[in-house]
Structure formats: structure tokens, C-alpha cells
Amino acid sequence: MSSGEPLSETSSSSSSFVPVDQVHLQDAIQVIDENKHFNKDILGYINKTCPPNIGHNYHIVAVFGSQSTGKSTLLNRLFNTNFDVMNEQSRQQTTKGIWLAQSPVLSTSHGHGASKSSILVMDVEGTDGRERGEDQDFERKAALFALSTSEVLILNIWETQVGLYQGANMGLLKTVFEVNLTLFGKSKLESKNNLQSKSSHKVLLLVVIRDHVGNTPVENLASTITIDLKKMWDSLLKPTELKELAFEDFFDLDFHALNHKILQPKEFTAGVGRLGDRLVVENDIFKPEYHHNIPIDGWTLYAEKCWEQIETNKDLDLPTQQILVAQFKCDEVVDTVFKEFSNKFKELFAVIEESPDYENVGALFSDLKSEVLEDYDQVAAKYNQSVYLQKRQKLDDLVNTKLKEVFDVHAKNLLQHSLTKYKKDLVALKGKDFAARSKSLSDEALELVMLNLSHISLSGAFATEILLHQFASDIKAITSQQQFIELNNIVSKAVKKLSQSLSKLMQLQLNDPTEKTWDNILYNFHQLQKEFTSKHNGDFGLNTTEAENENAFAKFKFQSWDAFYQLIHKLITKEKVLQQLQTRFDDKFRYDVNGLPKLYQNSRELEESFAVAKEHALGVLPILTIAKLSDDSEIIPDVDIFTKLLRVKYSASNRVGNYNEEGGEEEEDEDEDEDDDVALNGFADIIDEVEKAEIMAKFRKEIDAKFMETKRSIVQHVTQIPYYIYIIILLLGWNEFMAVVRNPFTFSLAIILGASLYILYTMNLLKPALTVTQRLVDEVIAVGKEKLREVLIDDHHIQAHNLDKMTGKVKVGIHEENAKEDEDATDFLKPKPTQVDVTSLNVVEEE
Numbered sequence: 001m002s003s004g005e006p007l008s009e010t011s012s013s014s015s016s017f018v019p020v021d022q023v024h025l026q027d028a029i030q031v032i033d034e035n036k037h038f039n040k041d042i043l044g045y046i047n048k049t050c051p052p053n054i055g056h057n058y059h060i061v062a063v064f065g066s067q068s069t070g071k072s073t074l075l076n077r078l079f080n081t082n083f084d085v086m087n088e089q090s091r092q093q094t095t096k097g098i099w100l101a102q103s104p105v106l107s108t109s110h111g112h113g114a115s116k117s118s119i120l121v122m123d124v125e126g127t128d129g130r131e132r133g134e135d136q137d138f139e140r141k142a143a144l145f146a147l148s149t150s151e152v153l154i155l156n157i158w159e160t161q162v163g164l165y166q167g168a169n170m171g172l173l174k175t176v177f178e179v180n181l182t183l184f185g186k187s188k189l190e191s192k193n194n195l196q197s198k199s200s201h202k203v204l205l206l207v208v209i210r211d212h213v214g215n216t217p218v219e220n221l222a223s224t225i226t227i228d229l230k231k232m233w234d235s236l237l238k239p240t241e242l243k244e245l246a247f248e249d250f251f252d253l254d255f256h257a258l259n260h261k262i263l264q265p266k267e268f269t270a271g272v273g274r275l276g277d278r279l280v281v282e283n284d285i286f287k288p289e290y291h292h293n294i295p296i297d298g299w300t301l302y303a304e305k306c307w308e309q310i311e312t313n314k315d316l317d318l319p320t321q322q323i324l325v326a327q328f329k330c331d332e333v334v335d336t337v338f339k340e341f342s343n344k345f346k347e348l349f350a351v352i353e354e355s356p357d358y359e360n361v362g363a364l365f366s367d368l369k370s371e372v373l374e375d376y377d378q379v380a381a382k383y384n385q386s387v388y389l390q391k392r393q394k395l396d397d398l399v400n401t402k403l404k405e406v407f408d409v410h411a412k413n414l415l416q417h418s419l420t421k422y423k424k425d426l427v428a429l430k431g432k433d434f435a436a437r438s439k440s441l442s443d444e445a446l447e448l449v450m451l452n453l454s455h456i457s458l459s460g461a462f463a464t465e466i467l468l469h470q471f472a473s474d475i476k477a478i479t480s481q482q483q484f485i486e487l488n489n490i491v492s493k494a495v496k497k498l499s500q501s502l503s504k505l506m507q508l509q510l511n512d513p514t515e516k517t518w519d520n521i522l523y524n525f526h527q528l529q530k531e532f533t534s535k536h537n538g539d540f541g542l543n544t545t546e547a548e549n550e551n552a553f554a555k556f557k558f559q560s561w562d563a564f565y566q567l568i569h570k571l572i573t574k575e576k577v578l579q580q581l582q583t584r585f586d587d588k589f590r591y592d593v594n595g596l597p598k599l600y601q602n603s604r605e606l607e608e609s610f611a612v613a614k615e616h617a618l619g620v621l622p623i624l625t626i627a628k629l630s631d632d633s634e635i636i637p638d639v640d641i642f643t644k645l646l647r648v649k650y651s652a653s654n655r656v657g658n659y660n661e662e663g664g665e666e667e668e669d670e671d672e673d674e675d676d677d678v679a680l681n682g683f684a685d686i687i688d689e690v691e692k693a694e695i696m697a698k699f700r701k702e703i704d705a706k707f708m709e710t711k712r713s714i715v716q717h718v719t720q721i722p723y724y725i726y727i728i729i730l731l732l733g734w735n736e737f738m739a740v741v742r743n744p745f746t747f748s749l750a751i752i753l754g755a756s757l758y759i760l761y762t763m764n765l766l767k768p769a770l771t772v773t774q775r776l777v778d779e780v781i782a783v784g785k786e787k788l789r790e791v792l793i794d795d796h797h798i799q800a801h802n803l804d805k806m807t808g809k810v811k812v813g814i815h816e817e818n819a820k821e822d823e824d825a826t827d828f829l830k831p832k833p834t835q836v837d838v839t840s841l842n843v844v845e846e847e
Helices: 042-049 071-079 137-149 170-193 218-234 265-280 296-311 318-348 358-380 385-429 434-456 465-511 517-536 546-571 574-589 603-618 621-625 644-654 664-678 689-720 723-732 734-742 744-762 766-791 796-807 816-829 838-846
Strands: 028-032 058-065 098-103 106-108 111-113 118-124 152-158 203-210 251-257
Touching: 028 042, 042 098, 042 296, 058 071, 058 137, 058 296, 071 098, 071 106, 071 118, 071 152, 071 265, 098 137, 106 265, 111 265, 118 137, 137 170, 137 296, 170 218, 203 218, 218 251, 251 265, 296 318, 318 358, 318 385, 358 385, 358 434, 385 434, 385 465, 434 465, 465 517, 465 546, 517 546, 546 644, 574 603, 574 621, 574 689, 603 689, 621 689, 723 734, 734 744, 744 766
Parallel strands: 058 118, 058 152, 152 203, 203 251
Antiparallel strands: 028 098, 098 118, 106 111
């Protein structure tokens, strides 16, 4: 077979080897051919010949010895394999390279027995063959491979070879020991120095003494071989740090003797059976410390890597190779299970609910993660424990990273919804028992968020401390904001209540001002302020700080004085002062002390009443123009409401309830401009001198007009009809008077008319009655003039038509011409600025 051709499952001899697909369980496969090529189909062979899912439940046995010493025969008899054996007719090399077969059953003293574990047997090409001559390279590499990959290495020697150096392959064994020291020396040293280390791997050297005659006891032969092996070990050139390591740290020795196969066939078979009995017994030959702790599928890769390094003459680090195999296999498992997890993840979380059941989400997280890790554990737990745990942690991190994406979304939604709900519930309190209930709401919100985060945090895999800290900070900020809003509401409501109460009191006081008016107003103002401070007694029940409470009281004081100032200027204006002066003047000038209208008889009485009424009206002007107390001191607030700093502070704080309100700064600038104007006047200054002069001018004008009107009525009353005229009328009209008296009808009318006049007089309704009568007369005159105008229009047709209509001679709608004339007449009847001809008027009067 050329070196470039792939390996096949053919025999090392002239007999053909059946392909893998058609082999029986006892057939073998070539692991390494004579050209040093490794067969990559070993795993397929193992999967076909061994029970499924054997994992770590297997053992590797290799045989080592000189060529043509019956190694293959021993294996076939003991393990029931089908390795090629030497042709008795010609002694030549039979096994070429290294072969592997699965042992279906073991030969025991009681027949065939089965081991609890699968046993794989390697038949290694014999040493010291004439075919290779002095080329010992393959022999050395094959021995290293067998030592590196097997648990039990059978040293097959004849009894006559015991005590020999070359004959017993001591030179080759020395090379194997040196390599073994290199392989396991460092790990052995660490295990001896570190009590926690679990590195205790050994190889069992099972020495099978062939063709044992029986003259020399087996114990003596075993002692000789043991002494030779240990002596050879001591002669090895060891590094300084490894000199303390003994032969027993690496190898265990066991011995078994077999009789001659041909001369003593029964004894030979019995000896093989006894050896099989030991193989069946658990922990007799196959001890745990001999196993490489690699699952069977990993062992094939491990064997390939070992041969690759042996073939390339690299230093063979056996533990490292085991770890590399475990890493490779575990990485494959991680990739497979994580890919399956990713597909399922996409299906489950394609759409993320905004308000899910977080307990169900957390359970789903746990189930997904547990399922992934269980799938990984099922396959990877059989590899190197440290690598398995390392890759498991890697898979755990990958799964956590993926689930963290969903966790972040849910956590964000949870915090946002919780903050929104908390703020809504906090606003709904409307200040009622705010401190206790807000504390209860915040604790409830924090507890709920903490619970929900714990549900979806995968038992603490996802850090929630930062989220909880941020949520607590947001809760605190919202609470502080609502505290400020509620505090502002309390102050604003108190100021509004004070303003309403004070407004009613001020209106009552200002309706009839006296010297004590401002004393009474100021007293009531202070009482309203005290009512607020005594009600809250230094605390507003909002769990606010002492500084915030003090600021609220200061704000209330400022705003209450400002409201007082605004009320003064709202209730006292130029127009209202002028109106009140006129009202007070009218009360004295037009009505007496009983509230009845005054009828002045002469000018002197009028002038005296005018002076008194004017003085009475102007007496309140000083009270309404400046807020002074009875002791002649002006009202001065406890706080300067005109200071820009305070106005900015408290007016800005009024808007803190609406955080970041647009236009706030611009409005503040406008308020400051207004403050400049306000600050020019003091608190007590209500109406300045200019406005006062305007009021006086208008007031004088109004009362002077009323004085002149009243005086004209007196003069008219006095000069209209002299008293003697009534006497003359009585004398001249005596007869008529008596005629009226004697006539019952006229007398009754006179009595009714007189009674009516008397009643109107006593009720002061004569003047209104005269006014009504005068208007009635004026209306009658207007109607008469209108009718007269119709008669006096300068058109004979219209005049004739009007006269006929007045006498009832015209019938409307008899002829069409009359209807047309009526339409024309209607146009002429419309009022026109026509001048009346005096001549025509005289003619009409004469007619």
C-alpha cells in the first residue's frame, strides 16, 4: 500500500479484511498502517461495534512485545477478537502497524463472560522484526502511542527472556519510561505537592510470561522483572525537580503466567481463563486511575492528536492533549445547543409584551436556560471536568447575554409603568394624609418592582441593584416634586381663601369708610394669617423638611401681603372712588335721614344741604386714597413685596409645580418690569395726587350739575303760578265748582282724582307720575303732528285721498287704478323733510 492511498480495513497479512459496513463484531480495524498513517474512520467502527452511548464506560488494552511471540494469538484467545496470526509454515511479520478490535466477550474459566464495560483491544506491531531491521523509529512511536492511549499495557515475553536486556525489550522500555516521565512528570509532581489535585493517572504494566514451564516460580520471575524495571527507572536521566518521583508514581505492575500453547494446550486455555476472570471482576485490573476520563468519541480524537505529535517528533503533553480534545468536543456541543436555543429564542421573543406576567417570564427564562444546560450536560459531562465546567460557564454566559436583551426591555417597561402608576396614584391623593400614604405607595412600588425584577433576573444572574437604585431615586424625585406641588397647592389655597375672606371684609368696610376702617381690615388680615399658621403648626403633613416648611410659611406671608395689596387696588380705583363719592353725596343731598327724597323749598336750604353733602362725600377721600390706621401710621407689610429678589423667588416657585413650563423666563422678565412700576409707590399709597385731582375735578363737575338742576326746579316751582291766582280761580270758578260738587258723577271723579294725587304725594310718586303724564302728552302730540303732516302735504291728489280716507269714503281694492294710486300715495306718505307752507296751514284752519 502506497503512502498516498487512504487507509482501508484490510488485513495485515495476505488474507482480505471485510469492510466496516459488513464486519462482524469481532473483526478489527487498522488504526495506524505500516506507513504511519492514522485512520480517521475509527469512530465509525466503534459506533457500529460498541453499544450506543457508552460514554466513559469503556477500557483500552494494548499489547507490546517482540515479533512472533504470540501477541495476536493471546488477544484472540482472551478477548475473542479476530486479529491475524502468524502462519505456522513461515515465521514472518503478521501484524503491520496498529490494529483495533472490540471484544464481544471475554474468555473465562467458566466459559465466555461479559464485562460491564466495553473493551477495545489494540494489537501493536511487534518489535525486533527482520522486516524493519535496525529501523526502530516505528517501534518506539508505536510503543509511545500504546502507552499514551491505553489503560493496560500487556508486556508479552517468554520465560526465557526474563533477565535479558534486549531480549526483554528493556532498551525500548527505557525509552518509553523516559517519555512517560516527560508526559506525566509535571502533573505528578503537582499532585504530590497539592493535596487538592486530582491528577493520579497511572498505567498498568501487565506482564504476561509465556511458555512458563513451572520450574521457576512466578513470584521469582516477577521479582526479577520488577527489580530490573526499577533499576532501569533509577538510571533514567531525570530533571532536578522530578528526581523525587518514583516508579510507583507512574506504573502499577501485575504478572500472569501462561503455559505453552502447543505443548500444554489445556493448561494454556485454563491460564487464559484465569486471566479473563480477573478482567471480568470490577476494579481488579481495570482501576479508575487508569482511565483517561475521556468519552469514547473524544478518545478517537485524542488518539489522532497523540499520533500526530508523535509522528512529527513533538514533545507529547498527554494531559494537554486530553484537555484539547475536551475543549474541541465541548465547543461543538456549545455551538449546537446554543444554535437550537437561539432559534427557539427568536420564536418566543419575536414580540415582547409591554406588561406581561413577570413571574411567567422568569419561569420561561429558567426553563430555557435549564433546557440548554441539560442538553449540554448530557453530552459534555463525560469530558475533562475542568474543561466541561469552563465551557458550561461559557454557554451559561451566552444564554445569559441573549436573555439579558429581553430582560433589559422588560426591566425598562416595568420601571416606566411603575413610575407612571406611582405618579398617578400620588397625584390622586390630593394631599390627603400625604406623608403616610405616599410612604406606603413608594414602599409598595419598590417592593413590586423588586419582586418582578427578581422573577426575571434568573436567580440573580442579571444585576438588579443599579436598576433598583435608579428606581428608588426616581421615586424620591417624583415624591419630592409632588410634595412641592402639594405644598404649593396648600399655600395657594390658603392665599385664595384669605383673599376671598378679606375681600368680603374689605367690601363691607369700604362701603362706609371710617377712621377705623383700615384698623379693622388689618386686624382681620392678621387673624386670617394666624389661622393658617396655627392650623399647620410648623408642619404641613407632607413629610417635607424643616427648611421647606419655613420656605412655605415665608411664601404664604409674602403672597398673602401681595394678595392684600392686589385687593386694595382692585377694590379701590379711580372710578370706584368717584362712584362712592357721588353715592355718598346723593345719600345726603337727595334723601333725608329717613331715606325719603328731599324737596327743597328755597335756595338757602339747598345750599346748606349741598355743603353738608359735599363735606360728607369728601370726608372719605383721604381714607380711600391712602391706607392709614387711626393713629395716622401707614400700613407696612412684614415682608417687602416690592423686592425683586423675593418676587422672583416666590413667583418662580409658584410655577415649580409645572416643571419646565415653557415661557416661564419670559413671563418672569415681564413681571420684573411691572415690579419696577409697583415699587415706585409704597404699600399704603392707593391713589396718587394726579388721580386724586382727576377724581376731584369729575366729582365737582357732577355735583355742580346736580346742584344747578335742583336749583332750577326750585325757581321754576316758585315763579310758575303765584298763590293769589288760586284765590282768583276759586272766586271766579265758584259756580263751576258747585256744579261739580252737586253732580254725583263729577264729584266722584274729583274724589278719585284727589285721592290718587294724595296717594302719589304721600308715596313721593308725584314726580314719576308727572314724568309719565308728560311723556304720554308728548306722544299724543307727536302722533297728532304726524297726522297733520299727512294733511298738509302739497299734492291735491294725496290731500283728497287722505281726506276721503279720513271720512271713510275710499274703498280699497275696487279698481286697479285706485290700488295703483294707493301705492303711489304710500310712497308720498313716507316722512320727508318738507317745509310746511304757512298759507296752506291757514287755509286748512279756515276750512
